[in-house]
Amino acid sequence: MxxxxxxxxxxxxxxxxxxxxxxxxxxxxxxxxxxxxxxxxxxxxxxxxxxxxxxxxxxxxxxxxxxxxxxxxxxxxxxxxxxxxxxxxxxxxxxxxxxxxxxxxxxxxxxxxxxxxxxxxxxxSNDQLTSQPEPQFPALGLVVSGGHTTLYQMNSPLEIQPIGRTIDDAIGEAYDKAAVILKLGYPGGPLIDKIAAQGDPTAYDLPRSMLKPGSLDFSFSGLKTALLYAVRGKPVGKGKNAIFKRDVEDLSNQQIVDLAASFQAAAIDAVIRKLKRAVNAIRSQTPELAPKSLVIGGGVSANSHLRERVKDFAKRYQLHLDIPAFxxxxxxxxxxxxxxxxxxxxxxxxxxxxxxxxxxxxx
Structure with a gap:
């Protein structure tokens, strides 16, 4: 022992x-x-x-x-x-x-x-050892947190190679900034996840950044800006002299929860689309490294919508899903x-x- x-x-x-x-x-x-x-x-x-x-x-x-x-x-x-x-x-x-x-x-x-x-x-507990097997390798890894949004090719727990990462905000950071825009509090991730359940994720058409064709990198700065404009309108003027048409206090409670739901849907959808790209690219380009498991970690892996989406994704792509207990x-x-x-x-x-x-x- x-x-x-x-x-x-x-x-x-x-x-x-x-x-x-x-x-x-x-x-x-x-x-x-x-x-x-x-x-x-x-x-x-x-x-x-x-x-x-x-x-x-x-x-x-x-x-x-x-x-x-x-x-x-x-x-x-x-x-x-x-x-x-x-x-x-x-x-x-x-x-x-x-x-x-x-x-x-x-x-x-x-x-x-x-x-x-x-x-x-x-x-x-020891009782969970048989019901929760360890990941099978090769695996596709995803870390989603306040500081990281990165995809990995994993050949073992110690042999991991990044194949895509955020070029600006990490997804957890984007959630925190979205919560600031909506004046929800801190930390933003759990708060947005909670109220998003009450909203309509199709109410606002917010962007899903895919970057250039084939890219496995992430970008969430455009989504954050789109949310800001949806809440406050496009600014008149620039920099410190910019004036917005409205503020979050001018919105109804339903509009706020719809914005939270639409933001969350866009953020998680972007992650799922990149997972699809990664699996398809590895299977076609290096079939010997085709993932058997999808391994996820980081604070945002507690997000309810992400957990639902990756469960469906893993089932569709016949991958064993390995995601941490809360x-x-x-x-x-x-x-x-x-x-x-x-x-x-x-x-x-x-x-x-x-x-x-x-x-x-x-x-």
Whole structure:
């Protein structure tokens, strides 16, 4: 049996988790900072890193307590050291290195985005191991979050290659900006998803950017602008002197929920269309890499409309769908500890000079 303590602090979630044998989550503690950043309608890096400093040790202690373990029981310490906000990452990396040094445990560095693709392999009990098999490879991977919207060719959990990414806003960021336009609050994703269920997704004809023919990249800036104009009308003038015809307060509640539903339909439809392009392109150009599974991770994988659409998509294209349980969609440390299990058995360890890195390695 292998027990790994994972630590995650890449953005505004301070998290620690203990995972057994790479799949069974024994504890999953996440301290959120949403209330700290709500007034700014986005994450403020300095505030985030200070909150991590306050939360990191209590979160680690709680993860050990919930798993009924001590640090002596742990085989290795894993930490997400890339990508993310550098100040936030430094807190988690420093804590992991201190624990590894003081307990003489191996240290394992994990890419946060790669871990999101592993999250679908996690279960909350031994009983779920047989009912939730691991992904079959080759696979098509999709990470949808506040910072990432990327398609991957996956040959294994550690062999992943990006084949398409956003050229502007990530889908989660677009949701947050849409919520600002509609004056719904922060974070925007869950709020739009909730009220969209009450609206008509065909009420407004919002764009689905496909970019050039054959492109697997994403773009959501045009959708965000189209929503702004649908809410406020096209501006008269430019820059600071621009004047809009109306504001969201001039709209009825039904118009607002219809706009939310139309935005969500357009955003998710763009993702599904890119998935279709990717599967068809791989099957025709490199049939030996034709995906057997569709693996999805990231905070937006909790979106109800996305989950419905990818379920239908996977069925139509005869793919096994691997999507995380809701507990493992947001940034969490269970995905860090789970993926670290593979590194541990490959004897792939980091030393105490491990840096925090703002970007991924070619991901």
């Amino acid at each position: 292998t027990l790994i303590l994972g630590i995650e602090s890449s953005c505004d979630e301070t998290a620690a988790s203990i995972v057994k044998d790479g799949r069974v989550v024994l504890s999953n503690i996440v301290a959120s900072q949403h209330e700290l950043h709500e007034r700014y309608r986005g994450v403020v890096p300095e505030i985030a890193s200070r909150a991590h400093l306050e939360n990191i040790l209590p979160v680690i202690q709680q993860s050990l307590h919930d798993a009924n373990l001590t640090l002596n029981d742990i085989n290795a310490i894993a930490v997400g050291n890339r990508p993310g906000l550098i100040g936030s990452l430094i807190v988690g990396v420093s804590a992991a290195k201190a624990l590894a040094w003081s307990s003489n445990k191996p240290l394992i560095d994990i890419d946060h985005v790669q871990a999101h693709l592993y999250a679908a392999s996690l279960v909350e 507990a493992f969609t947001q940034d969490n440390a269970a995905m860090i500890a789970g993926l670290a299990h593979i590194h541990y058995h490959n004897n792939s360890f980091a030393d105490l000079s491990l840096p925090a890195i703002a970007t991924s390695k070619n991901l």
